[in-house]
Amino acid sequence: MRSDSVTKGMQQAPHRSLFNALGMTQEEMNRPLVGIVSSYNEIVPGHMNLDKIVDAVKLGVAMAGGTPIVFPAIAVCDGIAMGHQGMKYSLVTRELIADSTEAMTMAHAFDALVMIPNCDKNVPGLLMAAARLNIPTIFVSGGPMLAGRVKGEKTSLSSMFEAVGAYAAGNMSLEEVQEYERKVCPTCGSCSGMYTANSMNCLTEALGMGLRGNGTIPAVYSARIQLAKQAGMQIMELLKKDIKPRDIMTKEAFMNALTVDMALGCSTNSMLHLPAIAHEAGIELEMDVANAISAKTPNLCHLAPAGHTYMEDLDEAGGVYAVMNELDKKGLLKIDIITCTGKTVAENIKGCINKDPEVIRPIENSYSETGGIAVLKGNLAPDSCVVKRSAVVPEMMKHQGPARVFDCEEDAIEAIKGGKIVAGDVVVIRYEGPKGGPGMREMLNPTSAIAGMGLGSSVALVTDGRFSGASRGASIGHVSPEAAVGGNIALVEEGDMIQIDIMANTISFDITEEELAKRRANWVPRQPRITTGYLERYASLVTSGNRGAVLEVNKK
């Protein structure tokens, strides 16, 4: 056992003295040491219940003969970090979570790990750590929040953000906004639409790293506690059989995850995180691959913000396995690959039928023949950009309009709220990329303002930053290369005509080669906005959005 190096032999007598200090018995020291990575804290609503999950996992591990040992991971609430400088510190925590988990695991020679994430960056951060460390690992998340209820209708956080836009446009009263404020987030858990946290928790199941229900069982259901106990017991099975993350997270598993992503209509952030996780597993996931999968995968779900169904509905309908079952009818998944259940995908999804065709469309009656996400390319984004196609209204699938250029999110918000953006405009927000921000801010405020002010069917937004899973409309993000490294998005000028064709996967602006060369010659790099601390180091190492914004030494 890996842990023998801290528990067995004469040289380890000092180590054992410290395990004694922890109150551990000799029996516990003799058993496999299972690290439980707890993302519990008191600021993230999606994490405030993780202490209960941790307790249940510990019980499961102990029941199956292991010694559970808890250590923490930090976690940011993107909702609370939204729309201010704090959002620069969100994506960047993904790397801190991965790195600190690596450090704790290596330092203490754990034999196996149970990862307990829930919100946006903890899921990919811990999946990255799992792929990097490659010791037996299983995931159990905290689970989604129940939907809120306003005026008898289910609702969620995306409507809350849009209510602010509606208020600014004079379309909603203060009392109504306050009612949303009180009611949209009624329980603990990750906010109840197909936002980033739930997208990533569902994809953990699709990747084979979490048990059935990991993505969908609501945080407040007792079934979530049972799932945690099962995960605790199952890690001991994985340890016995020596099934490791890279045995599970193969190229085929990532293809399955991308396929499920397209069917579920996941957050565009999945297009950052899946390549980053794959990179840790030694697999390079190109954006072109995502597009090829999107081209042949029907979109089956329209959860909020694309529609009016929520995670609790998806769970009732049969969850991720039921979606996979639909996809399997057209042979869209690799089903003979191993998962954390110790079984293949085929064995896992057998008999998991779709119980609600309103929530999971049958494959022969999909929302669209192609997937929820589209990757676009053209002179505005030579290395690609992404859009949640399933949340774009038909009128905006093809759009042409003048560029309205802003060099930061705040300036764009001021213009939108000030009524300076009109129907037809294409709002360009740049210098918000991984290096430029730094930290690639997630911009739910401008997209919600556009939607809430009734401009969703006439205004597009293009950025080298990123979006929330709660963003809808023609919100096109991750433009690569980003402005800060001199990408073409830095060369766009106010009034340039921009053409977007989402079904054709193209995005460009009208400019001659000569004019583009002239603008490039005149372009002067911006001074970094932040020159101290973690963000300075992050900006110096981060790659572009199309590479998953992974950190790399001495590379662009």
Ligand SMILES: CC(C)(O)[C@@H](O)C(=O)O
């Ligand atoms: C606040 C949200 C909704 O969680 C957002 O951060 C997302 O990415 O989906």
Ligand SMILES: [Mg+2]
């Ligand atoms: Mg987010």
